[in-house]
Structures are given as C-alpha cells and as structure tokens.
Amino acid sequence: MLIQMQDYEARSWLVHFILFQMSWNVVLCQLHYVIPEESRHGTFVGRIAQDLGLDIGEINSRMLRVVSTDEKEYFQINLQNGILFVNNIIDREEICQDTSLCVIHLQMIVDKPVQIYLVEVEIEDINDNSPAFSSTGYNLVISELKHAGSHFPLEGAVDADVGTNTVTNYELSASDYFTLDFQKYMNQIRTLELVLKKPLDREKQSTHTLTLTCYDGGKPRLSGTTQIVVTVEDANDNSPVFDQPFYQCSVAENTVIGTLVMKLNATDLDQGKNGKITYAFSKLLPSQVKDIFKLDPNTGEIKLIGSLDYESTKRYDISVDATDHGENPMVGHCKVLVTVVDVNDNPPELIVTSLSVPVPEDSPQGTIVAMIRAQDKDSGSNGKVSCHISNHTPFKIIPAFMRDFSLTVDGPLDREKKSTYDIFLTATDEGFPPMSVSMTLKIDISDVNDNSPQFIQSYDTIFIKENNPPGFHVYTVSASDPDVGQNSFLTYSITDKNIDGIPISSYISIQPENGKVFALVSFDHEQITYFQCHIRATDAGLPPLSSNLTLNIFIEDINDNAPFFPPIILATTVKAPKTAQSGNLITKVRAVDLDSGYNALMSYSFKESSGKVPFIISQQTGDIILKRSFTDSDNDEYRLVVVAQDHGEPVMTALTQIIISLVESEEDMTLDPQESNRNSDEFSEANVYLVIAICIISSIFLITLIAFTVLRWQKYRDEVNDLKENYKICSNTGGSWMYSQESQYKFYLNSGQPKNDLMVFTPNSSQAPGNGNAVSEAVFLNSSKPKHPNPDWRYSASLKAAMQGAVHMEGAAVLRGAAVGLEPQWPTVSSATTDPEGGEVSPPVGAGVNCNSWTFKYGPGNQKQPVPVPQIPPDFPENFIIPGSPAIISIRQDQPSAQAQKSNFITFGKKEETKKKKKKKKGKNQEKANNNTNDNNDQ
Incomplete structure (x- = not known):
C-alpha cells in the first residue's frame, strides 16, 4: 500500500513506523559516512543522491528528506545537488557519553513511490577536551618509617574524549623520594599509584610538594595538573649527635683538681621525649679514668677529680654516650682526648730506620738514601723536632712524616771524583730552652757504567x-x-x-x-x-758502552813489477823519409809498470847505442827524434834496442826493438797499423768499448731499417695481388678492359694518393692491305680532331668499385689500326651527372653477373667534357708500335711544375729500358696479336 503525503508538517512518528513496516521490502541499501565532531554548518557529509542511485532531477519532485531519531536535526539535504551536509554542530560527548563508537542513524525517505534508506553517520572524536583531576590538590601523610617501594593509590584524571584522545600518560615532577606507577590495559590507564623510592626523613624534609600532570594522546596534546602534598610523620629514628665526634684538649700535669676540662653538647632532631638527652661515660671506660674525671649527666661537663702525671700517662681517651628518652632509646657516641702537657725535660732522639748504601753514582735527584726518625718524649712544642745537615754535601734532608725525615740526593754524584761522603745530622726540638742531638752517617758511592771506553785519538x-x-x-x-x-x-x-x-x-x-x-x-x-x-x-757493563776508532790502512807499494812494453810495440818497424830534418819525431815508445809512484816512473834509453846512430830518445817521454839529417852514408835500416827502466829498489827494466827503415819521400811512407796505433797513443780500453757500442747501435739501426723495408714491400705486394684478383677480363662488342700481368702501373689522383688501377684497352684493329699480320701503331696526331667513342663501350662494375668513387679520365686514347691510320678517341667517365648530354654510364644490356663491363654514352654536345689535345713528350719516339698486343695505357698526373700540372701525359707501353726485351719477343707477340685480332673480329 502506497500512501502519498501532501503536507510535510502533518507527518508523525506513528505514520513513519507504519510506512517503514509496509515498505520494508523496498529498502535497497544502507550507507555509512564518517565525519569529525564539531563540524561547522554546511560541512560536506556525502553525495547521498548519487550514492543511493537517485537522479538529481527527481529528488526534488520525490521529496527526498532526512528523518532522524533525535529531536535535533543535525543533517540536511540540498535538493539541488543531492549533497548531505551538517546542519547543526555535533558534540560527540553530548550525544555519546558512555560509548566509544558514536553513530547517528538516519532514514532517507522519498515519495512516489515510497522508498526508505538507512544511513549511518559515524561521529569521530576530536581532542576538544582537556583531561582534568577532580581536585586541584591532594594531601597524603606518610610515616618516615615506610620502607622504599611502598605504594600509595592516587585518584586519576578524567577526559571526556575517547580513544587516543583520552588520558594516556602521567608525569610527576622531579623528586628524589617519589615516582609514579600506573598500569595500562588496552591503552587505558587502570591504576595510578605513588611509589616511595627511598625512606623519608622528617628531620631533613618534613613536607614534599609534588605536581602530577596528565596527558591525553590527541593532537594537539592536552594536559591537566594537580598538587600532591606529602606530610612526613615523625618517629624516633634519630640518635643524639654530638657537636663533634672527637674532642681534644690539653691539661697540664699540675692542673688543680675541680678544673673544668671539657663541656660536651649533643642534640636530637626528634621531637618531645624523643629529643631529651642524658650523658654518661661508656661502660667500657677503665675505672682509673673514672677516678680522675667526672661527667655531669645533664650538662655534659667533664671536670678533673684526680692528679695527672705526664710520665705515666700522656693522654686519656674518654668515651661518652648520649641517650634519648624515646620508647626505643637511641644512643650517640663521642670521644674526648685529654692530652697531658709536660715540661721540656727530654732531648730528641735520632733513629735510622732505613739506609740504602752504597748509592749508585747515576742516582737521579730526589733518590731516597735513608729514612731517619727524630722523636721526643715531650709533647707540644717541646716534642717538635727539626733535622738538618751540618756540612756541605750533595744530599739534603726533608720531612717525610710527623717525625720521620728522608735523606735524598740533591746533586750529581761521580764516583770517579769522590767515592765516600760523611754526613753530619743534627736534630733540635722547639722547647724552651731547646735541646738537640747529632749523629754521623757514612755514605759510599757505587760505580755504574757511565763512562764509555776512550781511545787516545779517534x-x-x-x-x-x-x-x-x-x-x-x-x-x-x-x-x-x-x-x-x-x-x-x-x-x-x-x-x-x-x-x-x-x-x-x-x-x-x-x-x-x-x-x-x-x-x-x-x-x-x-x-x-x-x-x-x-x-x-x-x-762489560750493563748496558755495555762502546766507542770507535777509525783506522786508515794504506798499502805501500814495493817494486815487485817489472816494466813491460805492450805487444804492439815489440819489434815494430817504422818508416822514416830520408828528407826528414833534424828534430823531427820519428816514433815514440811507451812502457807500462803496474807499480805506482817512483816504482812506476819510467826512463828510456838506447842499449849499446853508437855515435853513428842518427837518432836520440827522450829519457822521460820515450820519443825517438832525428838528431841530424840523413846522409848518403847512412844505412837504409836501423835496429834500435830501447831499454825502459823504473826508479824502484831494486831497479827493474824491459827491452824492445824498434826497426827504422828509410824511404825516399813521405809519399812512399805507409805506416804500419801498429805504428799508426802507436802514433795515435793507442786505443784505450774505453775507446774499444766506444767502438763496440757504436757498431752495435749501427747494426740495430740497419736491421730495423731492413725489417721496415721488407714489411713495406710485403704490404705493397699484397695490395698488388688484391688488384690482380679484382681486375678480370670481360669482353664486349664495343671494347673491353683487361688486366695485364705483364705491366703494372699506378694511377695517381689529384690528391696525391696512389691507386693501383690498371686500364687496358683492346683496340679494334683491322688488317692492313697487303699484310697478313695485324699491326697496331700508336701515333700522336696533333692536327687530327678527336672523335667521340663508340656508344657501346662497356666497363666493369667491379672496376668502378675498385676505383672507390668517381674516376675521371682527363686524357685517354683508343687507337684503332686501319688502313687510313689511327683514330684517337677520348672517353670521359663521370660518376653521376644530371646533364643528359654530358654522357652517362650504364651496364650493358644482357651482361652476366660476372661480366665486368660498363657502357659509356655521350650526348651530342657535351660541353662539360672538353676533349684535350694530346701532347707528345719530347723523349717519346715518333713511331712506337707494340706488335700484336693490346695497347696498355697508364694515366698519371704528375706535379713537377706548374706547366706539368695543367697537362696530362698519355704514355703507351712500358719504360724505354724494356724496349729491347720487347723486340726480342717480337715474333711471339706478333703471333699473339694476330690471335687477338681474329678474336675481336669474331666478336
């Protein structure tokens, strides 16, 4: 049953309930939205119409509306766009006080037909409430007898927020006595207790003021504080304490009985009867002390009731107890030291308690040699003793303890200078009149290894x-x-x-x-x-010391080596011109002595020299000099025996023979190699090494040069072999390029880089009348006009690839042997041209794969390729004929001069030196030419 409502104001909750029961089957879905609390009016919640699947155009006609279980309308729908928004500010703590999950249930109702949708809006909690304690202050009373670790419960703080926004942590102000202990369950604090870290002491601090702070876990973080005042309850936990634990006083032995010796004072920090004190001597105090001194139990005064004797007792140690009146009495203790003052009637005493002798001479300053005790039976200034050394020594005495003195080293010790010291010690007290005592100490110095051995000279x-x-x-x-x-x-x-x-x-x-x-x-x-x-x-000391002596040892030479002449000088023949003049040097001799000094000093002379000998010898240098000019009566040859004598003891000599031959003139002189060596002072060992090194270096250079040349030649041969493989014979109707193994030429481009490109033309020859042999003649005609080549010239495609690009033939000739003469033709090969009249290159029609041929076609008026007039070299023969063989053309571009750069030469055949060989093979080549002519005619 569908009920239509006309008046929105007339609806009631009963009608809604009936409609809900009747339309349960039309509930389609349930939506859930989440928004934070405290959202302002107009805050977007969700696109309710879109989420429910309603068209925007029908939400207004169907009366889409929100029905809430609360009286306060927190949400509203915009009927223009179907958006659910916040109508009133929502306080989560107001509507959901006891639950952590806060959800507002809404009903979305549309009419015509009636449909009801259930929508839940979850309100998220925000941290908008600070945690707070129920009171601003708490008072606790704790006895100082409580043990450490005692727990005292505290009231926790309250936060209206939930979840992490509620109270999550507590902090206590810094305290030496208290700390916090709280237990968490599911991030919620269940218990909060105050823990005593150490026992309290009322006498030190009777009140403790603490600040307890609570924090929540929200953002921003909020907190609350309260004060905790702890009052410490007193207990009898303090014993009486004297002003000082040790009292000291001096009493002369003639002090009058009844004199006040000392007044004691003790205090108790407790209160009431716990702080009331009574004084008494210790039960362990000897009875003879109690016979001399008396203690007042209330005032603590100690008075003298007996006689003092310094010689029998120098001081008295009195133990006094102070007891309070608490339930459990506590006792304080002190000691009283009563010193009996005596007169100065006893001299000091010197006692050597320790003596370390002998003293090493390397003892550093401050080394203790002896310990000496200076004591006096008197007390006070009468018993104070000072000690000093009476004589001057490298020692000094310094106080060590109350009555002990130390004898120490005060300067350097040297046993080698003084090995024993006598030290005079004197001790004096400070009494009146002063009294003193003296003693003598003998100190021996021991040796240490502090001196290194010494040589007289280093x-x-x-x-x-x-x-x-x-x-x-x-x-x-x-x-x-x-x-x-x-x-x-x-x-x-x-x-x-x-x-x-x-x-x-x-x-x-x-x-x-x-x-x-x-x-x-x-x-x-x-x-x-x-x-x-x-x-x-x-x-041999420890550690050992050493010193060095540098000994220079010279080996004196004795005359134990006889002089000798080098083998090159023994029995040497020397030629001298008869035209030599007096004083001319003929030759020189030199002997060698392995000794040194005077033992190696040489003097030279002739053995058994007669006055007719026209030569003299220099005694020091060994130079043989012509003393007079030669005459006709002189012999043609002189045999001179040269004696070399050293200056040693005994004298030792050496002999050699010099043969001097006379020649007519200096031109006839041929110096013996040995004589040349002697005149040039002989080769030394260093010169021989130098010559050997030069020869080795030259040999290495020559070997390197030969190896480089061989490698370059091998590379050249490999390149030529590659070209041989590339150039293959292929014939066609108009002509052909053929590779020739008989001659190899280089084709030079304008760039100067050599290319081994060989071009061989097979001329179209016809037999001359009356002659059976086909003869090809190469004649240069300056006046004849060149003709264009046959259009059917074909070139090899592989040849073009071998030439690496465009190959320009600036001058070429194709000679044809005919009856009327030769007809020069000038083909020009271009890589590519756009001019249809400039000629083109195309492979022949019907050429095979291995047919290396090209076809050159020329237009009627190619102006880009002028025909050069061939120039005949001046040394080229007028009639140069290669019988029976194809014309071999090598095109090169040389640059020897400016004129040579402008002209291109065309050379037929090989070099001139090969002409003779070709004439010898004329018969064979003629036969080969006839065969080639017949083959061309057949083609």
Whole structure:
C-alpha cells in the first residue's frame, strides 16, 4: 500500500513506523559516512543522491528528506545537488557519553513511490577536551618509617574524549623520594599509584610538594595538573649527635683538681621525649679514668677529680654516650682526648730506620738514601723536632712524616771524583730552652757504567807494505775506561764492512783481549791501495758502552813489477823519409809498470847505442827524434834496442826493438797499423768499448731499417695481388678492359694518393692491305680532331668499385689500326651527372653477373667534357708500335711544375729500358696479336 503525503508538517512518528513496516521490502541499501565532531554548518557529509542511485532531477519532485531519531536535526539535504551536509554542530560527548563508537542513524525517505534508506553517520572524536583531576590538590601523610617501594593509590584524571584522545600518560615532577606507577590495559590507564623510592626523613624534609600532570594522546596534546602534598610523620629514628665526634684538649700535669676540662653538647632532631638527652661515660671506660674525671649527666661537663702525671700517662681517651628518652632509646657516641702537657725535660732522639748504601753514582735527584726518625718524649712544642745537615754535601734532608725525615740526593754524584761522603745530622726540638742531638752517617758511592771506553785519538793511520806475510802483526789499539770492576773490562772488535763485496774480516782480524791487529792476507798494492776499518772497544757493563776508532790502512807499494812494453810495440818497424830534418819525431815508445809512484816512473834509453846512430830518445817521454839529417852514408835500416827502466829498489827494466827503415819521400811512407796505433797513443780500453757500442747501435739501426723495408714491400705486394684478383677480363662488342700481368702501373689522383688501377684497352684493329699480320701503331696526331667513342663501350662494375668513387679520365686514347691510320678517341667517365648530354654510364644490356663491363654514352654536345689535345713528350719516339698486343695505357698526373700540372701525359707501353726485351719477343707477340685480332673480329 502506497500512501502519498501532501503536507510535510502533518507527518508523525506513528505514520513513519507504519510506512517503514509496509515498505520494508523496498529498502535497497544502507550507507555509512564518517565525519569529525564539531563540524561547522554546511560541512560536506556525502553525495547521498548519487550514492543511493537517485537522479538529481527527481529528488526534488520525490521529496527526498532526512528523518532522524533525535529531536535535533543535525543533517540536511540540498535538493539541488543531492549533497548531505551538517546542519547543526555535533558534540560527540553530548550525544555519546558512555560509548566509544558514536553513530547517528538516519532514514532517507522519498515519495512516489515510497522508498526508505538507512544511513549511518559515524561521529569521530576530536581532542576538544582537556583531561582534568577532580581536585586541584591532594594531601597524603606518610610515616618516615615506610620502607622504599611502598605504594600509595592516587585518584586519576578524567577526559571526556575517547580513544587516543583520552588520558594516556602521567608525569610527576622531579623528586628524589617519589615516582609514579600506573598500569595500562588496552591503552587505558587502570591504576595510578605513588611509589616511595627511598625512606623519608622528617628531620631533613618534613613536607614534599609534588605536581602530577596528565596527558591525553590527541593532537594537539592536552594536559591537566594537580598538587600532591606529602606530610612526613615523625618517629624516633634519630640518635643524639654530638657537636663533634672527637674532642681534644690539653691539661697540664699540675692542673688543680675541680678544673673544668671539657663541656660536651649533643642534640636530637626528634621531637618531645624523643629529643631529651642524658650523658654518661661508656661502660667500657677503665675505672682509673673514672677516678680522675667526672661527667655531669645533664650538662655534659667533664671536670678533673684526680692528679695527672705526664710520665705515666700522656693522654686519656674518654668515651661518652648520649641517650634519648624515646620508647626505643637511641644512643650517640663521642670521644674526648685529654692530652697531658709536660715540661721540656727530654732531648730528641735520632733513629735510622732505613739506609740504602752504597748509592749508585747515576742516582737521579730526589733518590731516597735513608729514612731517619727524630722523636721526643715531650709533647707540644717541646716534642717538635727539626733535622738538618751540618756540612756541605750533595744530599739534603726533608720531612717525610710527623717525625720521620728522608735523606735524598740533591746533586750529581761521580764516583770517579769522590767515592765516600760523611754526613753530619743534627736534630733540635722547639722547647724552651731547646735541646738537640747529632749523629754521623757514612755514605759510599757505587760505580755504574757511565763512562764509555776512550781511545787516545779517534782516527789513526798505518802503512803496510805489500807482499806482507799472512798473520803479520800490523797495529795494536788501546783504550781506557775510568770505571771499575767489570765496567772497565774492555773487548775489541772490528765493525762489519765490505771492500769490493768482500768482508773486511777476510783482510784483517783483532784479538778481543789485547787489541792486536793482524793482517790475514798478503796485500797487493796493485789490487788494493787503501781501505778503512772501524775498531770498536766495548766494556762489560750493563748496558755495555762502546766507542770507535777509525783506522786508515794504506798499502805501500814495493817494486815487485817489472816494466813491460805492450805487444804492439815489440819489434815494430817504422818508416822514416830520408828528407826528414833534424828534430823531427820519428816514433815514440811507451812502457807500462803496474807499480805506482817512483816504482812506476819510467826512463828510456838506447842499449849499446853508437855515435853513428842518427837518432836520440827522450829519457822521460820515450820519443825517438832525428838528431841530424840523413846522409848518403847512412844505412837504409836501423835496429834500435830501447831499454825502459823504473826508479824502484831494486831497479827493474824491459827491452824492445824498434826497426827504422828509410824511404825516399813521405809519399812512399805507409805506416804500419801498429805504428799508426802507436802514433795515435793507442786505443784505450774505453775507446774499444766506444767502438763496440757504436757498431752495435749501427747494426740495430740497419736491421730495423731492413725489417721496415721488407714489411713495406710485403704490404705493397699484397695490395698488388688484391688488384690482380679484382681486375678480370670481360669482353664486349664495343671494347673491353683487361688486366695485364705483364705491366703494372699506378694511377695517381689529384690528391696525391696512389691507386693501383690498371686500364687496358683492346683496340679494334683491322688488317692492313697487303699484310697478313695485324699491326697496331700508336701515333700522336696533333692536327687530327678527336672523335667521340663508340656508344657501346662497356666497363666493369667491379672496376668502378675498385676505383672507390668517381674516376675521371682527363686524357685517354683508343687507337684503332686501319688502313687510313689511327683514330684517337677520348672517353670521359663521370660518376653521376644530371646533364643528359654530358654522357652517362650504364651496364650493358644482357651482361652476366660476372661480366665486368660498363657502357659509356655521350650526348651530342657535351660541353662539360672538353676533349684535350694530346701532347707528345719530347723523349717519346715518333713511331712506337707494340706488335700484336693490346695497347696498355697508364694515366698519371704528375706535379713537377706548374706547366706539368695543367697537362696530362698519355704514355703507351712500358719504360724505354724494356724496349729491347720487347723486340726480342717480337715474333711471339706478333703471333699473339694476330690471335687477338681474329678474336675481336669474331666478336
């Protein structure tokens, strides 16, 4: 049953209930929206019409409306766009006080026909309420007898918000005695307790004021505070305390009986009877003390009731107790020290308690040598003792403790200067009159290894004659050490060192005990002339000390090597011109002596020289000089014996023979290689090495050059072989390009880069009348007009690829042998042209795959390709004929001059030097030409 309502104001809840029951079957769906609380009027909730599937145009006619279970209308629908919006501000805490989930149920009703929709709007809580305590302050009374860890419940705070916006945490102000303990369950705080960290003390602090703060978990975070005042309840937990735990006083032994010695004072922090105090001597106090002193229990005064004797008792230790009147009495304690003052009737006493002798001489300043006690039986200033040293020593005495003194080192000690010290000590008290006592201490200084061995000098030089016998004593070293005992026991050694890779211990040795140096080998001055060794003297101290002596050893030379002449000088023949003048140098000789100094100083002379010999020899240099001009009576040859003598002891000599031959003139002189070597001062060993090095370097350079040339030639041959493979023979009707193995030429482009492109023309030859052999003649006609080539010329496609691009033939000729002569033709090959009259290149029709041919076609008036007039080289023969063979043309572009750059030469055949070989093969080539002519005619 469908009821139509005309008046909206007349609806009632009963009618709604009836309609809802009747239209239950038309409820289509249920919607759920979520909005935060405190949303303002007009806040968007949802597109209710769109979500319910209603058209915007029918919501107004069908009277879409909102029905809420609450009297207050929180939501409204905009009938223009079907949007559900907030009508009144919603306070979640007002409508949902006891539940955490706050939902408002709405009914969306439309008429014609009636449809009811259930809609839920969930109100989200926001943190709009601060947590708060029920009271601004709480008072707690806690006894100071409570133990640490006691818990005291507290009332928690309340927050109207829910979820995370409610109370989540508590904080307590900083306190040494209290802390918080709260338990959480499902993020909710269930219990809140105050925990005592340590026992309270009313006497220190009777009241504690704490601030308790609660926080919620919302954003922004809100808080609330309250004050907790803790009052500490008193208990008898404090014992009486004296002003000081230790009292001290001095009483002269002649003090009158009844004199007040000390007044004690004790206090108790407790209150009432817990703070009332009574004084008494300790029960453990000896009875003889109680016979001398008396204590008042109420005032704490101690008075003298007996006689004092300093010699029998110097001081009294009195223990006093102070007891309060609490239920559980507590006691305080103190000690009273009564010192009996005596007169100065006892002198000081010096007692050596510790003595460390002997004292090492390397003891640093402040080293303690002895401990001395200076004591006095008197008290006060009479018992204070000072100690000092009466004489001047490198020691001093300083106070160590109350009555002890330490004797310490105050300066450097040197046993080598002074080995014993007598120290006079004096002790004096401060009584009146002062009393003193003296004593003597003997301090011995012990030796330490503080002095290294010393040589008389740090450097020394010795000379050893060569050829000495092995084991020869050459030197004795000696060092001294001012130390004593094992610190002065010295041993000698030689420091490790190498001489030309040989250890020095192989040359000399030394005895460790006495320092004697021996030569282990027989020295040779010619092998070693000087060496240096370091001798070390080391003592036996701990740690050992050492010093070095540098010994320079020179090997003296003796005349043990005779002079000798080099083999090149022995029995040498020298030629001298007869035209030589007096004073001219004929030759020179030189002897070698392996010795040095005077033992190697040479003097030269002739052996058994007669006065007729026209030569003299320089005694120092060995130069043989012509002393007079030659005469006809002189011999043609002179044999001179030259004696070389050193200056050693004994004298040693060497002999050589010089043959001097006389020649007519200097032109006839041919110096012997040995004589040339002598005149040029001979080759030294360094010069020989230099010549060998130059030869090796030259050989390496020559080998490198040959290898480079071979590699370049191999590369060139590979390129030629590749070209041979590329150029293949292919014939056609108009002509053909053929590869020739007989001649190879280079085709040079204008860029200067060589290309091994070979072009061979097969001319169309006809037999001349009256001659059976086909003869091709190449004649240059300057006056003949060139003709265009046959349009059927064909070129190889592979040839074009081998030429790498456009190939321009600026000059070429195709010669045809005929009766009327040769007909020059000038084909020009272009890579591409757009001019139809400029000629084009196309492959032949019907050419095979392997047919390397091209067809050149020329227009009637190609102005872009002028026909050059061939120029005949001046050295080219007028009649040059290659019988029976195709004309081989090599086109090159040389640039030797400006004129040569403008003209292109066309050369037929090979070079001129190959002409003779071609004439010899004329018969064979003629036959081959006839065969080629017949083949061309057949084609």
